[in-house]
Amino acid sequence: MSYPNYPNQPYPPQPPQPNPSNTLSIVGIVLGCVAFLFCPPLFGIAGIVCGVIANSKGERLAKTAIGVSAAGLIVGVILGIVAFQGVYGV
Structure with a gap:
C-alpha cells in the first residue's frame, strides 16, 4: 500500500502564547x-507604563495593572487636591 505524496505544506502561524511570568x-x-498616597503622577504613570509593556509581552495581569495604576493616579491626585485645600484653605 502506498500513500499519496503530499507537498510540504507550511503550518499556519500559531498565536503568541501568554507569558507565564507576571513580573511587570x-x-x-x-x-x-503606592500612587494612592505617595506622589501619584510619578508612581501612577510608572505603573501604567509597566502595565502597557506587560500587555505587549502578553502577561495575564497586564490589564489589571493598567487599571489599578490609572485609578491610583486619578484618586491620588484628587486626594492630594482635597488635602491641599484642607490644609491651606484655598
Missing part, C-alpha cells in the same frame, strides 16, 4: 497602589 504586571499593580 505585579510591579505595575504595586506602583498603582
Whole structure:
C-alpha cells in the first residue's frame, strides 16, 4: 500500500502564547497602589507604563495593572487636591 505524496505544506502561524511570568504586571499593580498616597503622577504613570509593556509581552495581569495604576493616579491626585485645600484653605 502506498500513500499519496503530499507537498510540504507550511503550518499556519500559531498565536503568541501568554507569558507565564507576571513580573511587570505585579510591579505595575504595586506602583498603582503606592500612587494612592505617595506622589501619584510619578508612581501612577510608572505603573501604567509597566502595565502597557506587560500587555505587549502578553502577561495575564497586564490589564489589571493598567487599571489599578490609572485609578491610583486619578484618586491620588484628587486626594492630594482635597488635602491641599484642607490644609491651606484655598
